[in-house]
Amino acid sequence: MTSTKTPVTLEESNIESFLRMDRMPHIWCAGCGIGTAVGCFARAVERAGLDPDKVSLISGIGCAGRAAGYVKLDSFHTTHGRALPFATGLKLGNPELNVVVFSGDGDLLAIGGNHLIHSARRNIDLTVICINNFNYGMTGGQMGPTTPIDARTTTTPYGNVEYPFNAPYLLAASGATYVSRWTVMHPRELERSIAEALVKPGFSFVEVLSPCPALYGRLNKESKGLDTMHTYLKRSVIRNGADPKDAEIGLNGPILVGKYVDIERPTLWDCCKQVFDRVKEKKSK
Amino acid sequence: MSEDGILHGTFFMNGDVACAEGAISAGCRFFAGYPITPATEVAERMSERLPHVGGVYIQMEDEIASMNAVLGASWAGVKAMTATSGPGFSLMMENLGLGVILETPCVLVNIQRAGPSTGLPTLPAQGDMMQARWGSHGSYEIIALVPSSPQEIFDLIIEAFNLSERYRVPVLVMSDEAVGHMSEKVVIPEISPENLMSRRRPDVPPEEYLPYKADGDLVPPMAIAGEGYRFHVTGLTHDEKGYPVMTAEAQDKLVRRLVDKIKLNRNDIIKCEESDVEDAEIIVCAYGITSRIARLAVQQARNEGIRAGLLRLITVWPFAEERVKELAKQVKAFIVPEINYGQIVLEVERCAAGKASTVLVPHMGGSVHTPHTILNAIKESLQ
Ligand code: SF4
Numbered sequence: 001m002t003s004t005k006t007p008v009t010l011e012e013s014n015i016e017s018f019l020r021m022d023r024m025p026h027i028w029c030a031g032c033g034i035g036t037a038v039g040c041f042a043r044a045v046e047r048a049g050l051d052p053d054k055v056s057l058i059s060g061i062g063c064a065g066r067a068a069g070y071v072k073l074d075s076f077h078t079t080h081g082r083a084l085p086f087a088t089g090l091k092l093g094n095p096e097l098n099v100v101v102f103s104g105d106g107d108l109l110a111i112g113g114n115h116l117i118h119s120a121r122r123n124i125d126l127t128v129i130c131i132n133n134f135n136y137g138m139t140g141g142q143m144g145p146t147t148p149i150d151a152r153t154t155t156t157p158y159g160n161v162e163y164p165f166n167a168p169y170l171l172a173a174s175g176a177t178y179v180s181r182w183t184v185m186h187p188r189e190l191e192r193s194i195a196e197a198l199v200k201p202g203f204s205f206v207e208v209l210s211p212c213p214a215l216y217g218r219l220n221k222e223s224k225g226l227d228t229m230h231t232y233l234k235r236s237v238i239r240n241g242a243d244p245k246d247a248e249i250g251l252n253g254p255i256l257v258g259k260y261v262d263i264e265r266p267t268l269w270d271c272c273k274q275v276f277d278r279v280k281e282k283k284s285k
Numbered sequence: 286m287s288e289d290g291i292l293h294g295t296f297f298m299n300g301d302v303a304c305a306e307g308a309i310s311a312g313c314r315f316f317a318g319y320p321i322t323p324a325t326e327v328a329e330r331m332s333e334r335l336p337h338v339g340g341v342y343i344q345m346e347d348e349i350a351s352m353n354a355v356l357g358a359s360w361a362g363v364k365a366m367t368a369t370s371g372p373g374f375s376l377m378m379e380n381l382g383l384g385v386i387l388e389t390p391c392v393l394v395n396i397q398r399a400g401p402s403t404g405l406p407t408l409p410a411q412g413d414m415m416q417a418r419w420g421s422h423g424s425y426e427i428i429a430l431v432p433s434s435p436q437e438i439f440d441l442i443i444e445a446f447n448l449s450e451r452y453r454v455p456v457l458v459m460s461d462e463a464v465g466h467m468s469e470k471v472v473i474p475e476i477s478p479e480n481l482m483s484r485r486r487p488d489v490p491p492e493e494y495l496p497y498k499a500d501g502d503l504v505p506p507m508a509i510a511g512e513g514y515r516f517h518v519t520g521l522t523h524d525e526k527g528y529p530v531m532t533a534e535a536q537d538k539l540v541r542r543l544v545d546k547i548k549l550n551r552n553d554i555i556k557c558e559e560s561d562v563e564d565a566e567i568i569v570c571a572y573g574i575t576s577r578i579a580r581l582a583v584q585q586a587r588n589e590g591i592r593a594g595l596l597r598l599i600t601v602w603p604f605a606e607e608r609v610k611e612l613a614k615q616v617k618a619f620i621v622p623e624i625n626y627g628q629i630v631l632e633v634e635r636c637a638a639g640k641a642s643t644v645l646v647p648h649m650g651g652s653v654h655t656p657h658t659i660l661n662a663i664k665e666s667l668q
Binding site: 020022023052053054056058068069072073074075076077078079082084085086087088089090091092093094096097114115118272275276278279283 | 365
């Protein structure tokens, strides 16, 4: 996050009813992709026909984590990495709520990685929107769990030596019932995908590749948001139903986008209800 | 068991089980936890009992997640609890702080075992008393209660839920392995709804609701998710709207209120039990399992003609500062036995402020004091 301020660039004006306009201008840098992703989410809520009063948005910490502060929903800005367990309690406390976690790759895949795989494993009915900009923005552009190998960050000045997570592959293996990846250069597809994820029972994960021109971009020859958008355009290959194993992202080469997983599996709440029934049956005997 | 799944009657049960039953009677309908000795029986009992009362038990991936899930459930309007021991308590400190700043009612039970680190998992200690007070970063005030028997753990869990709902703060119940695993008679009464507190809810329409605007008692009414209030809450320093404000002024206003809402209401919160203190020249100040042994030592001293008394702390945080200050004018010495190397004794010493001497009777953990050790300390302090 740097101090450059820009007005929101969300096209449709009815989006305003969805945002806390009294909190504008937002903190995101010029050319940052997070605002676009928030816009897609807002339209997806509408598209999915959800009552906004029943939608809660939970964020962790980081640039993406600030989304909770800008949406006019019941919104919770929690601690670093902990949005998912907080969301788990909220959802089980009131299963009628639509609970969405909106956070960044560092928050969800590094410090919150354990919560992420276990939330997917238990198939709790949540939707996760994971902004992936390949680095830690809020703290100044350090290497993170998604930084491509060889990429420059403020803590990998000679190039990153660690292999990144392939998020769709990880989530598919962990048991998520819906997994997709889009970039903010694909707003229509992204909106549609988030809408699908919102109504999909079980654990849904939407990865959103999003430019961080201020930091990651600057250090990797994409110092404008537009440069990264061009990269997305050039490198993304839409392939729905692809094997998530092939979804690795390198410094160069194709970036697979599309829907990887869309399967049926009883949700955690379905299973809880079975337990309630079993207990009731036992009592009546 | 009655129709509604709540137990009534007289039972023989251990402290961990009584803890779970206290929660059920208090209206707790959500438990998130992670197995840990010697608190596991609380989780096991909750997993068995909650489905009978329409509640949800979930075993999380660790104690960090457990604490967060409890906070989330509370924001859905459900009374929620977790139970753990030392290593898990350490992991919960991060989001205990979130509970404090979001002002989230919930109960966290620590069945203390001996540390540091893995220490003695199956044996008692009272080594987390200062961690209970200061364990999460930043300035805040917390409520911590200490039971000395299975019956009292039952009673104090209900009290803990009431205090947490009343003051919108996580309440700690600092038990220990000895109380958790001892089995005794526990009487479970029918608890009438008017004896169970619920958080104050907003009485204004959503457009007018300010999540952190408090009136005289400094405790703001709390909306819950899904009711149309569309509120925002954050772990960042915030204003009455709940919006982040990164200034020293906002910090001053918020932290003062978070601390003062407990501090200024301390007379309503603090509970102690006194025996033989009126004419006492020596007072043993003890809490939890240690207070039961201290009672024997005080009786023995009385039998030997020593004017000894017992001040049993039921609320440890906030500390019974005023009462200790008052008693310091009357007594020669405070004897403070505790299963650690000196924690609550520091508070007693601070409040005694040189007016009475303060003697620590430490025990490193793994067992409990003998009455004899405490009696000796009483006698020595008279010499
Ligand atoms: S992600 Fe990067 S571009 Fe976006 S606000 Fe953070 S630092 Fe700025």
